[in-house]
Amino acid sequence: MAGAESPATPDPFADKGFATRAIHAGQPHDPTSGAVVTPIVLSSTFAQEAVGVHRGFEYSRSGNPTRQALERCVASLEGARHGLAFASGLAALDVVCRDLAPGDRVLLSNDAYGGTYRLLARIYGPLGVEVVVADLSDLTAVEAALSRPTTMVVLETPTNPVLRILDIEAISALAHRSGATVVVDNTFATPYLQQPLALGADVVMHSSTKYLGGHSDVVGGFLATSDDARAERLAYLQNAAGAVPGPFDCYLVLRGVKTLAARMEQHCRNAAAVADLLVGHPAVGEVFYPGLPSHPGHAVATRQMRGFGGMVSFTMREGEAAAVAAVARTGIFTLAESLGAVESLIEHPGRMTHASVAGSALEVNPALIRLSVGIEDVADLLADLHMALAPR
Numbered sequence: 001m002a003g004a005e006s007p008a009t010p011d012p013f014a015d016k017g018f019a020t021r022a023i024h025a026g027q028p029h030d031p032t033s034g035a036v037v038t039p040i041v042l043s044s045t046f047a048q049e050a051v052g053v054h055r056g057f058e059y060s061r062s063g064n065p066t067r068q069a070l071e072r073c074v075a076s077l078e079g080a081r082h083g084l085a086f087a088s089g090l091a092a093l094d095v096v097c098r099d100l101a102p103g104d105r106v107l108l109s110n111d112a113y114g115g116t117y118r119l120l121a122r123i124y125g126p127l128g129v130e131v132v133v134a135d136l137s138d139l140t141a142v143e144a145a146l147s148r149p150t151t152m153v154v155l156e157t158p159t160n161p162v163l164r165i166l167d168i169e170a171i172s173a174l175a176h177r178s179g180a181t182v183v184v185d186n187t188f189a190t191p192y193l194q195q196p197l198a199l200g201a202d203v204v205m206h207s208s209t210k211y212l213g214g215h216s217d218v219v220g221g222f223l224a225t226s227d228d229a230r231a232e233r234l235a236y237l238q239n240a241a242g243a244v245p246g247p248f249d250c251y252l253v254l255r256g257v258k259t260l261a262a263r264m265e266q267h268c269r270n271a272a273a274v275a276d277l278l279v280g281h282p283a284v285g286e287v288f289y290p291g292l293p294s295h296p297g298h299a300v301a302t303r304q305m306r307g308f309g310g311m312v313s314f315t316m317r318e319g320e321a322a323a324v325a326a327v328a329r330t331g332i333f334t335l336a337e338s339l340g341a342v343e344s345l346i347e348h349p350g351r352m353t354h355a356s357v358a359g360s361a362l363e364v365n366p367a368l369i370r371l372s373v374g375i376e377d378v379a380d381l382l383a384d385l386h387m388a389l390a391p392r
């Protein structure tokens with residue numbers, strides 16, 4: 001299990017800063033050519049000198065050099081001993097869920113990513129797994145939900161789409177008391193802004209499709225953990241179930257990760273300016289951004305995050321029709337699902353990303369608009385929103 005074994009040689013960048021590790025960790029110069037950039041190794045199979053004598057790679061589902069570079073790099077960024085890359089974020093989450101058995105109980109945030117809810121409730125639910133949805137930003141509700149034996153707690157913070165902040169440290173402590181494994185979806189924050197393992201989580205999950213890749217050109221997923229036995233089991237499942245990313249996809253994520261620190265700084269700056277514009281805009285009702293002192297999770301976010309991220313949501317005072325009209329009017333913000341890339345996106349969660357949770361506990365306000373604020377010039381972004389929100 002190439003992914004699960006501890007790096008054979010200690011990473012010389014292990015004690016370096018985040019941006020340095022993003023560019024160098026797990027990515028030594030290619031020993032055969034001196035290539036500075038990690039080669040994309042397309043080979044599905046690897047020559048063996050004798051039966052079982054090889055350089056750590058046999059078959060690319062089990063392990064691939066480009067994937068290994070990505071796995072070591074992102075593991076380093078999460079402060080994890082082990083990293084595993086997957087074909088998508090949901091493929092990564094699915095592997096975490098594979099050992100759930102009938103009678104097991106999973107606690108999920110009431111505004112979890114729709115696909116996370118769907119995987120648990122519609123795929124694992126019918127197999128006998130009890131999926132409990134609660135407001136995990138309310139620690140009293142967390143404690144109540146955990147009063148019955150619970151196998152796993154799956155949380156994201158900031159949440160999607162209303163950017164609630166969950167206290168990873170407090171929830172992990174409560175979950176561990178009732179024997180639950182804590183899985184944190186760190187897609188929105190990225191390891192640059194938030195380090196869930198250091199706060200007590202057991203497994204970190206990513207949709208690397210978003211900020212890790214950062215350029216809307218690859219779908220991928222990731223798991224990180226520092227628990228050796230758990231890593232070995234997850235690597236077994238990665239190989240046995242087979243939802244691995246191709247080498248080219250791994251290269252794209254690795255390339256994206258190199259600029260993660262610089263991009264996140266700019267995402268945070270631009271999103272803060274956008275939130276400031278929206279607060280007090282006459283067409284806007286509520287603004288959801290954890291960087292706003294008025295946000296109920298602001299204090300926890302300040303404690304557990306380095307910055308407040310690039311996602312901003314808000315409601316239109318005049319309701320759903322006004323929201324649907326506004327998202328179609330922007331010129332720089334593109335009307336599209338997904339998030340976390342260099343270009344700014346705008347969407348209507350009720351009819352787009354969260355349409356699949358309509359009628360469930362995760363249903364969203366129909367007047368809500370979600371922005372993924374990109375790293376364009378902030379003046380252009382602000383002018384675009386001004387225009388889209390202007391009365392007509």
Ligand SMILES: *Cc1c(COP(=O)(O)O)cnc(C)c1O
Pocket residue numbers: 088089090091113115116156160185187188206207208209210219220221
């Ligand atoms: C996109 C996303 C996922 C799912 O990831 P895919 O790569 O699309 O499978 C899970 N969680 C969050 C928070 C996401 O934004």
